[in-house]
Amino acid sequence: MxxxxxxxxxxxxxxxxxxxxxxxxxxxxxxxxxxxxxxxxxxxxxxxxxxxxxxxxxxxxxxxxxxxxxxxxxxxxxxxxxxxxxxxxxxxxxxxxxxxxxxxxxxxxxxxxxxxxxxxxxxxxxxxxxxxxxxxxxxxxxxxxxxxxxxxxxxxxxxxxxxxxxxxxxxxxxxxxxxxxxxxxxxxxxxxxxxxxxxxxxxxxxxxxxxxxxxxxxxxxxxxxxxxxxxxxxxxxxxxxxxFSLALAISLIAACVLGGPGTLLGAVVGGAYLTWVPTAAESAGVPQPILQGVVLIGALLFLPGGMVLSLGRMMRRALRRPASTPANLVELIEESPQSVPAPAATAPELLRLDAVTVTFGGLKALEGASMSVRAGETVAIIGPNGAGKTTLLNVLSGLVGGGRVAGSALYDGKPLLKCRATIRRRLGIGRTFQHAEIFPELTVLENVLCTRRRVTAHNRAGAAELLERIGLAHVADRYPAELPFGLQKRLDLARALAEEPELLILDEPFGGLDAGERTLLARQIVRQQQRGTTVVIIDHVLDDLFAVAHRVVAFDFGRPVGEGEPGKVLDDPRVRSSYLGEVGARGELPCRSGAEKSAVQLGGVEHAYGGVAALRGIDLTVPRGNVVGVVGANGAGKSTLGRILHGSLPPTRGRRAADGELRTALVPEGRALFKTLTLRENLEVAAYAAGIRGAELRARLAETAEWLPPRLRERMDVAAAALSGGEQQILAVARALMARPDLLIVDEPALGLSPAMVDEVYARLGRLAREGMTVVLLEQSLARAATACHEVVVLHEGLIAVRGEPADPAFLARAEQAYFDGQDDFDGQDGTPVVAARG
Structure with a gap:
């Protein structure tokens, strides 16, 4: 070659x-x-x-x-x-x-x-x-x-x-x-x-x-x-x-756009264009700038990639068939390499973190985190959303960005924190990303080869062998956009393995994959264990994660709260409470009437992103005047379900039926405030979007301001960025209230907040429920949902695993079981399993 x-x-x-x-x-x-x-x-x-x-x-x-x-x-x-x-x-x-x-x-x-x-x-x-x-x-x-x-x-x-x-x-x-x-x-x-x-x-x-x-x-x-x-x-x-005037610079850019950036034939087209456009303008009897402007506008509208690139893409789409699963996928899955036992306690440490702290402004994403990883060990990092898991991986790979990092980290006995990310790759650290951040303008083979400074025949042969092993050889000359999501995730893994890293960091590798692809990925991780690779992995699909891990470390609030073997770590009360919360007294909720009228109904709802199933067969009724909690781990499908209930996301399949002129409002995860605008301006923007103007706007603004706590009412002209996280969450809810919704959907209302601020946010949401508003809470914490909701729905991998009333003493045990593995092993009144979501 x-x-x-x-x-x-x-x-x-x-x-x-x-x-x-x-x-x-x-x-x-x-x-x-x-x-x-x-x-x-x-x-x-x-x-x-x-x-x-x-x-x-x-x-x-x-x-x-x-x-x-x-x-x-x-x-x-x-x-x-x-x-x-x-x-x-x-x-x-x-x-x-x-x-x-x-x-x-x-x-x-x-x-x-x-x-x-x-x-x-x-x-x-x-x-x-x-x-x-x-x-x-x-x-x-x-x-x-x-x-x-x-x-x-x-x-x-x-x-x-x-x-x-x-x-x-x-x-x-x-x-x-x-x-x-x-x-x-x-x-x-x-x-x-x-x-x-x-x-x-x-x-x-x-x-x-x-x-x-x-x-x-x-x-x-x-x-x-x-x-x-x-x-x-x-x-x-x-x-x-x-x-050499500035007009030449504009003409050069126009010539590049016309021919197609990055194409050689496009340069020839652009050179001819610059040479003969004056003659063409003179022959047409129009000023040259007008002709150039018309040509450029036409190219941008009809050939946005340039003449050469656009025509080439059309030909490639016409000639190529869609990428599919390789014929040998079954063989790849059925190959069952023996799992590698955990290294001995006397094995040398490859990685040690001591009191690592990462701060973004006033937010501590990691706080005094300490842990060690032995050579050849596979360590799984678990924890709820916001626990600091991805920040930990970014510390290891040098991609913290604007965060300030303190503490110490040793990799193979050498200081790690002061090394640039590019140097860490040469030290033997490779990583994947949660959403398969691959290079879209490079082919599958080039995505692997770009890790090398020089492309030799030996490197090409090695890349081809790696793609064969990962199951991507049949799409080596394809571009990532032409591949389904499962193959894109595999490509992300292949790129991380391109130089045989000593430490492999995997960020939610199982997320978005079907059962067969998850099995294949688990086999590939085991093969890396056989090669002696040390693996640090985070994911929310706990059963697949535990199948490949030697040891599990649980994080919450930026620090480890427990660790143990995969089959035993969830028995630790601190670990379970980090996911489920501590069950307390139920808040005061409005009474449920006997004849409840539904606000919105979902029937057979399914949704997928680029072929990746987020929701499957969802049947759900949200009664008017009730508080419904949708609970699940990160990636269970809560946010997708919330957007479908809101009406802003049409489902791929199934139906959504709303009661009459139902007004809905959604408070998204992360709040999505306009940070440079003041509190008043954030509320006014929501009013403008709802078509509220003039006297009605002033009245609605005064009404909503009364709902805010006094410390926020007094700071209406302060930028939203100056508020604390909890205050921003309250403002986000207030912004949603400007439309006077009948149904309010709040996604992760407690994310990143202190316990005191969580209590205040939930108290204000409870006040809205008592005033007659229908509320849907999308939560990771089962305990918080149990104390604040009439009904709780547990999602697991896009399915409703179990649903019921928290007032039922038996329900919480069933919900807790379903939260982690999607199975409800408790029998119903007829003696049969209530639900078996996995299969």
Whole structure:
């Protein structure tokens, strides 16, 4: 297996071959002199557009600095030709100077937004062009500077400006530039650039530094632009400031969009567009800016990926069939490698955390967390939503972001916390992500290969073998968007395993997978155990998680609260209470009438996201005036069910029936407040959305403000970001009340709050229930729901596992059993199991 396939070499040879044929035609006089000049100019612009095109398509950077690099190359050539510089010195000087400035811009802009990069490159162009205009002793100022001949120091002869030799050189250079870009497509350089562009955080996890990639891409792109400038000076024979205005930057971006960012043929289309659009505008009798604007608008509306890319995608969709499960999936599942016993207590420690604390502003996501992992051990981390599990994994992989980390962590005896994420990959730490954060613009094979700095034949063979082992060999040349979610999760795992990590970190790998895929994943984890890999894994699918774990550590409120063997850890009262809460006295609730009228009914409701089932066969009635609690672990389907009850999410299957003109309001998980707006403005936005204006708005605002606690009523003109978490939750509920809903749905009302604030939030929700409002609480804590609801529904993996009234003494035991494994093992009155959700 070679590094470059025959097809890639053929594509690379196509550019020089076409250029050679074109040179022969030009030399034979087959093209009129004026058209020959236009062809030479089109070749110059092809190199220039290629420099911008690949920077945008591969690195995701839209630059306005390229007119300055283009001018730099042209002025280098003109000045050098009048001072006895050789062709080689001119090219090397222009490319080195431009590459240095490009690397600076790429490194400086990589840490900021696209708007910042645009402003930075715009400022650079303005300053550069002004300097060139004022530096009259070198550039000639507004009068320009003539271009004379250039001698080659390598004995290649003398190159006269504005002649046929210059045109031949431009065409030949364009062909070579296209060939170089074609050879770079299958290289690690392009893969790593695209990876850093499409998902910076995931790129860091595989050892790719986005800042370094941006600096490298900008430097190479600037050097190509400088070469185009040298060619322009040779073809035109004179250099003046006019061709390098900011209008050229806009035209370059338009040419890239028209041809297609990241495509080689798109650069040729863009070069031709820049060359002949003035002639086309003159022939059509319209100003050139109008014609360019119409073409650009048409491309954005009808060919958003550019001509080449859009047409290529349409052809690929027409020719390819949807990806399916590989034929050998059954064999992969039926292979049953022997489980690996836990390492001995005397096994060396691979990882140790001591008093690790992570804070985001005033929020402590981890607080004094300490634990150790032995070499070859698989440790499962469990805990309710907000317990700090993902933050712990981010600490291990160096992806904490804006959080402040304190404490100490040792990996294989070496300090870990001060190492960058890219270095941790080289230390032997690999990780997956909860939502399979893969690189969408790379194929399945390239997603694995991009972890390497160089792509060799050996690396390609190793990647192919890994994909075969994971069950992805049949889709190696597909893009992630063409794959179902289960295969995307497998690809995320394959990328993490690409360099045989010593420590494998898995973030909810079982989430969203069906039973067969979960079994396959468990087998793959066991294979890694056999290879001696240490695994740290978090998930909410406890039965699958416990099947592969040697030891389980339970977290709550950012610190470990218990640990033990998988079959025994849930017997620890502290661990159970972290999920279920402590059952207390039931709050005061309104009495339920004998003839209850339903607010909303669901019948046979199912919902899936991209083929991943979130809800299955849900039949549920929410009676008016009642408080219904929907309880389940993270990922059980609570939020999806809440959105369907709200009416904002239509189910994939089944029906939702509401009673008359039912007004519903949803308080989403995480509150989703407008943090920069004041309390008053947050409430007013909700009123505007409900169509409330004028006097009614003022009356509704005063009414809702009375529901708020006094400390919030007195701070109506304070930004929402200044409130505590509990105060923000109360404001989020108040915002929902602005529409005077008949049905209020609150998703995770206690998430991230202190016990005192939880009590206050629930007290205010209870007050709403006593005033006659129908309330649905989506909760992780069974105990909290039991003390605040008339009826509790337990969800497990998208199914209703059990439902009943918390006032029934036998119900809580049944609900607790169903919460963890989806099974209700208690018999009903007829002696049969009430429910058996798993199967």
């Amino acid at each position: 070679s590094v470059f396939s025959r097809s890639n070499l053929a594509k690379a040879a196509l550019g020089p071959l076409v250029a050679a044929v074109l040179i022969v035609v030009l030399n034979a006089g087959g093209v009129p002199p004026y058209q020959a000049y236009s062809i030479g100019l089109a070749a110059v612009y092809t190199v220039l557009v290629l420099s911008v095109n690949l920077l945008a398509g591969w690195a995701g950077i839209w630059s306005i600095a390229h007119p300055a690099f283009f001018a730099m190359g042209a002025y280098f050539a003109a000045y050098g030709s009048t001072h006895g510089w050789s062709l080689e010195v001119v090219v090397l000087g222009a490319t080195a100077c431009s590459a240095a400035f490009g690397a600076f811009l790429g490194c400086a802009g990589a840490r900021f937004s696209m708007l910042y990069v645009a402003l930075l490159t715009l400022a650079f162009t303005m300053v550069s062009l002004e300097v060139m205009g004022q530096w009259t002793s070198v550039t000639g100022g507004d009068q320009g500077i003539p271009m004379e001949k250039l001698d080659s120091s390598l004995g290649l002869g003398t190159l006269a400006s504005a002649g046929t030799q210059a045109q031949y050189l431009a065409v030949g250079t364009a062909g070579i530039a296209l060939a170089a870009a074609a050879l770079a497509r299958p290289s690690a350089l392009r893969m790593r650039l695209v990876a850093a562009k499409s998902h910076p955080m995931a790129a860091r996890s595989v050892g790719i530094a986005p800042e370094a990639q941006s600096a490298l891409a900008f430097a190479v792109s600037a050097a190509f632009a400088a070469v185009a400038g040298v060619l322009l000076a040779l073809v035109v024979g004179f250099v003046s400031p006019e061709p």
